[in-house]
Structures are given as structure tokens and as C-alpha cells.
Amino acid sequence: MPTPRRGLLFGVYPGGAAGDDTGSLAVGPPDDPDRVSAALDRLQGRPGRPFLVRAYTRFDDTTRLGTPHPTTAPADARRYAVRGRRLDLVAQYQSARGDIDRYCAHLRELVEQYGPVTDFLQVAEEPDVTSLPTLDGHYPGVRDAIVRGVVAAKARARELGHAHLRVGFNTTPLFGPAASFVTELTRRGGADFTGALDYIGLDFFPDVFQPIAAPDLAPAVEGLLRHHRDTVLAPAGLARLPLRITEHGWPTGPGRPDERQAEVVETVVRVVADQAERLGLGGYTHFALRDADSSRPGLFHRFGLTADDYTPKPAFAVLARLVEELTD
Secondary structure: OOOOOOOOOEEEEOOOOEEOOOOOEEOOOOOOHHHHHHHHHHHHOOOOOOEEEEEEEEEOOOOOOOOOOOOEEOEOHHHHOOOOEEEEEEEEEOOOOOOHHHHHHHHHHHHHHHHHHEEEEEEOOOOOOOOOOOOHHHOOOHHHHHHHHHHHHHHHHHHOOOOOOEEEEEEOOOOHHHHHHHHHHHHHHHHHHHHHOOEEEEEOOOOOOOOOOHHHHHHHHHHHHHHHHHHHHHHHOOOOOOEEEEEEOOOOEOOEOHHHHHHHHHHHHHHHHHHHHHHOEEEEEEEOOEOOOOOOOOHHHOOOOEOOOOOEOHHHHHHHHHHHHHOO
């Protein structure tokens, strides 16, 4: 099992827009880059401290090769990769035609464009989820896109001398028959695929979609992480790789008090930190910095550590304190 870096590597998605459970996006006021930068500075705590900025790009059948590929959420994410912060870049695959050749070319261009400021490149987003068009499992050929895309991206990174750039993919929690998703990928890709992989990501949101009593949250989180390591990754031959929490959050709103959000963030982060060495956990990224729209009561509009005007919720101070405590 891998030994993670000393100190937990933190990050945050600094936008507000979020996919919902209907296949649409929860959106609201536009991002304010100056306020985003100020909030990132406060979370990071001091310049130079390792800290990730999670950003998303989208490949579809209209994507033009040979041109710059802007990030879609947040816009122009590169501006936030300063003062020691680095990008955690997600390359979504959403080709209705299943155009894997062009997707691989797109990934190579992303490495060329963003490689100098990017530490992690994630190939596809939640490819195990097939029901929503905002997520990549909805699109044909997604498994082959991951297998070929990881190999293509890693090869280009090596060609350019980007030894710092780590390439991986992520899923949501996998149970029952779905637990074979990762094993199927390694069987498809063989040694070329597994040799190019640097990490596995996990998006998980305990106590959001299925309520968990407060006293049971910490053991439930630990159990889920153990399950993913032992039942999903190990049978696929990937026990050597770090497991990164690529998205975690808890939304406020009616019946969802701000104070409970702060408690959930603290509980989950402390479990991740406590289990980091034992379970090979490579870091924690929070989703999201700000609410999409604080005037809306829906679950997906209020995942932020701040309101949509960047007024901090209690969880913001909690995460900033944890960053200070648990990183080098």
C-alpha cells in the first residue's frame, strides 16, 4: 500500500455551479475572481503551502482541437494557481459519438496547456454514474476513454518532462456488482493502463443522500474508505496507488443547519487524516467554496463553505483551521 506524503494535501473547488440530480446545473450569481482569490488565500493559510484548486474542463463533439481549452468551472482557473497553489484538473468526457481518438488528442493538449501549473489530471468525472448527462458515465465508450486517455495523458506528460503531473481517474462509492467497475478497467487496459496510473479519486458525500446519525458518521466514513481500498482497488491490482478524496461536501439549507455542515467537515477530514497512512489516502478536496445560489433551498444550490456573496459559514473557519493543523 502507498505511503502518502507527510501532512494532508488539501484542496477546494472554488466555484459555485454544481450538477444536480436531474442532469442540469445548479447555478446562481457569477463567480467574483477577487473574492475567490481572497478566500483561497485564507484557506491556504500561508503562501507556498501546498494547496489544490479543483477545476473542470469539458470535451464534447463540438470541442475544437489545436485551440486553447478554457476551464468551464471555474472560468480561467489558471489565475488561481499562484502563491504555491496548483491545479487539480478534471477532463470530462462527454462525446455523444464516442469519439475517443479526439478525446485522447484533447488530453494531450491539456497536458501541453496546463501541465506547468497542474499537479493532478483526472481523466473523466464519475464515469460509473450512467443516469445523468452532466456526468461522464452517461456517454458511450467511457471505459475505453479512461483506459486510452490515461495512457495518452501520461505519455505526453513524460514527453514534456512533467514528472510532477499525476494522472488518474475517479468514481463514486461502488457497492455490489458495481464494485467490479475498476477491475473491468484494469482488465481492459492491462499493464499499459495500470503503469500509467498515479492515483485513484473518490467523490463521496456521506449524510447527504442517505442520512447518517451524527455518532455514526465517523465509523461510516472509515468503513466506506476501507471498503473502497479493500473491495474495489485491491482486487483490481491497484492497492499500490494513493486514494484521493476528490470531492466531499455537505449542503446547508432548510433542515440542514450551518453548524451541522461544520461538524460534518471536521468529522470527515479528521477520519481521512487519521486513516491516511493506514489506507494510503492522498488528500482531501472540498466541494465547494461557495453556494451556487444561496436564495434557493435546494440541496445542490448550497454546498458552499460560504454563501454566494462569499460570506463565510462556520465550516469555512473549520476547514481553514484543519489546513493549518494537518499540513506541513
